[in-house]
Amino acid sequence: MTVFTEKNGIFIKDTDIDLAKTFDCGQCFRFEKDEDGVFMGVAHSKALRLWERDGGVFIEGITEKEFDGLWRQYFDMDRDYGQVTKALSEFGAVAAAAEKGKGIHILLQDPWETLCSFIISQNNNIPRIKKIINALCALLGKELAEGVYAFPTPEAVVAAGIKGLAPIRSGFRAKYIIDAAEKVVGGLDLEALRTASYEEAIAALCMVKGVGPKVANCVALFGLGHTEAFPVDVWIKRVMDKYFDKDFSPSVFGKNAGIAQQYLFYAERYLS
DNA sequence: TGCCAGGATGATG
DNA sequence: CATCATCATGGC
Numbered sequence: 001m002t003v004f005t006e007k008n009g010i011f012i013k014d015t016d017i018d019l020a021k022t023f024d025c026g027q028c029f030r031f032e033k034d035e036d037g038v039f040m041g042v043a044h045s046k047a048l049r050l051w052e053r054d055g056g057v058f059i060e061g062i063t064e065k066e067f068d069g070l071w072r073q074y075f076d077m078d079r080d081y082g083q084v085t086k087a088l089s090e091f092g093a094v095a096a097a098a099e100k101g102k103g104i105h106i107l108l109q110d111p112w113e114t115l116c117s118f119i120i121s122q123n124n125n126i127p128r129i130k131k132i133i134n135a136l137c138a139l140l141g142k143e144l145a146e147g148v149y150a151f152p153t154p155e156a157v158v159a160a161g162i163k164g165l166a167p168i169r170s171g172f173r174a175k176y177i178i179d180a181a182e183k184v185v186g187g188l189d190l191e192a193l194r195t196a197s198y199e200e201a202i203a204a205l206c207m208v209k210g211v212g213p214k215v216a217n218c219v220a221l222f223g224l225g226h227t228e229a230f231p232v233d234v235w236i237k238r239v240m241d242k243y244f245d246k247d248f249s250p251s252v253f254g255k256n257a258g259i260a261q262q263y264l265f266y267a268e269r270y271l272s
Numbered sequence: 273t274g275c276c277a278g279g280a281t282g283a284t285g
Numbered sequence: 286c287a288t289c290a291t292c293a294t295g296g297c
Contacts, residue, residue: 026293122294128280129292171278176295212295265293 001077005064013056016081018103025104025266027222029117029130030137030151043074044110045142045150076105079227084256088263093243100270101263106227111190113151114223115205118215119176135168136177157181176210183208190223198229221258230257 004011019039023031031041031048038051049060062071072078081104088098116136121129133151140152140160157165158181165174184190188208193201201224205216213231220226230250243264253260 118293121292123277123292124294125280125292128278131280132278169278172276172296173278173294210295214293215295218293 009060017105021104047144047148097267100267111223115219118218132170154181154184179209194224198226227258228255
């Protein structure tokens with residue numbers, strides 16, 4: 001991967017990232033592609049526009065310094081994803097997952113936003129999840145540009161209260177969102193869970209109402225960077241039982257086990 | 273343990 | 286067109 005500075009942004013050459021799959025694989029709810037192939041969304045309180053071009057990716061309006069300071073980690077550009085797909089492809093039943101998932105990168109998202117988003121995602125479908133999150137941002141988030149809103153701070157959510165959240169129509173999840181916001185404002189240090197063990201992070205996240213092992217696993221993977229975890233006792237077990245041999249061990253994926261998990265999730269709709 | 277909590281969506285009758 | 290099951294679930 002090489003980064004070049006251009007007139008109004010940076011161009012990343014020699015990367016295997018596929019933006020459509022990365023934004024559409026269920027890890028992220030805030031990016032949309034327009035008819036010209038431009039992806040627009042908000043991450044880490046910045047409005048972003050980017051697109052694929054000449055076998056690489058152009059990101060508008062950022063410098064190389066900003067890329068190295070934040071976006072390189074956000075887009076997980078320094079991992080060898082070839083290793084993940086190679087490991088997956090060695091299991092006959094899920095070789096298709098490796099092929100389908102090729103190009104997915106695991107985004108390192110803001111932990112609070114990730115926690116909130118996956119509380120909203122529980123027992124829910126992607127169109128409605130996106131709708132609720134967009135409504136939440138428009139209601140309580142800072143306006144970054146015309147009609148473009150940052151994800152609201154936990155303080156803003158606490159201030160709104162459960163009645164204040166009524167317009168976003170999150171249903172029974174509103175009380176969980178409030179509890180998460182109160183705990184974060186009250187000192188739950190999500191950043192600190194990045195360096196904690198996966199088990200400690202899960203335990204801490206499950207203290208929040210509405211957060212069980214599945215939601216916690218998503219937050220640990222997408223918001224905290226726990227890419228090494230492949231928890232066989234949550235959702236993934238269903239897929240494993242279906243596609244893997246009984247003696248399969250996720251340890252073959254090493255530090256990329258959590259990423260293999262996401263490839264399977266993305267590909268599962270194509271495996272039958 | 274089983275039932276319940278929005279509402280969108282796609283399958284089925 | 287109506288009805289139903291499902292949803293990366295958790296709480297009580």
